[in-house]
Amino acid sequence: MKSSLTARLVRTLFFLIAATTATSMFIVEVFVNDVEDTILRLELKAEAEYFTEQLQQGRFQNLKTAQLEAVFLPEGEADAVMPEYFQSLSLPFSREIEVGQTTLLIYGEQLEAPDGKLFLAKDITIMESRENLVLLVLMGVAGLMLLIGFFVARTGAQYLIRPFRKLTHQVLNTVPGSLMEQIATDYRDQEFCDIAEAFNRFLFALEHHIEREKSFVKLASHELRTPLAVMSGALNVLEQRQSLSAADQKTLARIRRAMQTMRDDTEVLLELARSEAPEGNARTIVLQEIVQNTIDDLEHGNSAYSGRITVCNDSHRTRIKTQPALVRMLLRNLLQNALRHTHAGVEVRMIKNKISVRDFGPGLPSKITEHLSAIGAPRAIISTAGEFSNTTFGLLIVRLVCERLGWNLEIAQSDNKGTEFLIHFQNSA
Numbered sequence: 003m004k005s006s007l008t009a010r011l012v013r014t015l016f017f018l019i020a021a022t023t024a025t026s027m028f029i030v031e032v033f034v035n036d037v038e039d040t041i042l043r044l045e046l047k048a049e050a051e052y053f054t055e056q057l058q059q060g061r062f063q064n065l066k067t068a069q070l071e072a073v074f075l076p077e078g079e080a081d082a083v084m085p086e087y088f089q090s091l092s093l094p095f096s097r098e099i100e101v102g103q104t105t106l107l108i109y110g111e112q113l114e115a116p117d118g119k120l121f122l123a124k125d126i127t128i129m130e131s132r133e134n135l136v137l138l139v140l141m142g143v144a145g146l147m148l149l150i151g152f153f154v155a156r157t158g159a160q161y162l163i164r165p166f167r168k169l170t171h172q173v174l175n176t177v178p179g180s181l182m183e184q185i186a187t188d189y190r191d192q193e194f195c196d197i198a199e200a201f202n203r204f205l206f207a208l209e210h211h212i213e214r215e216k217s218f219v220k221l222a223s224h225e226l227r228t229p230l231a232v233m234s235g236a237l238n239v240l241e242q243r244q245s246l247s248a249a250d251q252k253t254l255a256r257i258r259r260a261m262q263t264m265r266d267d268t269e270v271l272l273e274l275a276r277s278e279a280p281e282g283n284a285r286t287i288v289l290q291e292i293v294q295n296t297i298d299d300l301e302h303g304n305s306a307y308s309g310r311i312t313v314c315n316d317s318h319r320t321r322i323k324t325q326p327a328l329v330r331m332l333l334r335n336l337l338q339n340a341l342r343h344t345h346a347g348v349e350v351r352m353i354k355n356k357i358s359v360r361d362f363g364p365g366l367p368s369k370i371t372e373h374l375s376a377i378g379a380p381r382a383i384i385s386t387a388g389e390f391s392n393t394t395f396g397l398l399i400v401r402l403v404c405e406r407l408g409w410n411l412e413i414a415q416s417d418n419k420g421t422e423f424l425i426h427f428q429n430s431a
Contacts, residue, residue, distance in 0.1 A: 085123075324407055
């Protein structure tokens with residue numbers, strides 16, 4: 003599941019606030035520590051200069067107070083007489099050490115006049131405890147800033163995304179049709195105004211495209227019905243003359259049946275183009291009869307198809323209430339596609355609530371199977387030349403018809419051993 007833009011903005015803003023907070027806390031900590039170390043070392047250095055002056059004037063005495071200890075070790079004397087934390091130090095020396103629960107800042111310096119070693123120890127335990135308290139306070143402040151930052155990021159993201167949500171809501175509520183409501187362009191931000199205006203231009207162009215398609219369908223409906231009516235009238239004249247032989251009458255009957263099929267297919271194609279649902283044309287049919295009539299038409303129309311289609315009916319006399327013209331168009335396109343792509347036989351099986359059409363050819367290209375199996379409205383299946391081929395156009399009609407009938411189209415197999423289509427329908431008769 004894809005994350006929302008609001009969540010991404012919240013994460014981004016919170017990350018920036020957290021990074022800024024962490025960087026600020028780190029800089030404050032480094033600065034405080036540096037200031038503390040600098041002050042302590044400067045203080046000890048000043049104390050060392052003071053005691054060196056006392057030594058030169060012969061007035062120095064070892065000193066130990068609550069916070070400071072000063073020891074002078076003349077040259078040649080053993081350092082065992084000094085406290086343990088002064089022993090075995092390599093001079094000059096300046097560092098913090100831990101002695102039990104006490105933190106000492108040790109400073110050691112080699113003197114030439116008088117000749118010896120001067121050691122200073124300053125107790126900074128209280129300062130260290132205060133530093134830890136300051137560190138805890140900083141961590142608390144950082145946590146509070148992060149909590150505030152989270153709410154700021156959330157509120158800021160919702161504020162920033164509000165016009166985008168409004169625009170998205172308007173776009174999602176736009177229903178395709180000949181008259182589509184234009185979306186509002188009264189946004190404060192110019193970018194959203196540009197998006198809204200671009201979408202409105204797209205809607206305007208789409209409305210004109212839909213109007214052109216409707217006009218074309220009306221024109222095609224008239225232009226296709228007129229020659230069919232002329233052909234039907236001519237056939238009636240031939241029959242009324244009663245001058246045809248028995249063979250000619252059979253041929254005439256075949257022409258009339260083909261013309262009727264063409265009339266039905268024309269109506270179906272026009273209905274598909276108009277996206278209409280012709281419920282009034284639904285009637286109860288025997289599935290086996292529709293399948294057999296479609297096979298007979300294909301074999302009579304092309305002698306190369308004769309005898310290549312095998313029918314296996316595992317569910318005899320299956321009756322369904324549907325639109326015969328749509329079912330006939332669906333079966334004809336599936337069978338024609340199978341017969342064109344193999345010189346072997348084609349198997350048709352009628353199982354309970356299912357029709358199987360299988361060939362033994364090289365299989366469908368992956369691009370076509372992906373388009374046919376895609377969820378949602380069928381997309382155009384374009385060949386490599388950028389145009390519809392007989393195969394792609396026929397299979398697109400198959401899917402459109404299945405969607406119109408409420409049936410499911412499944413590609414059960416498509417490899418080098420052949421292709422099998424399964425049509426799942428509901429037996430509502």
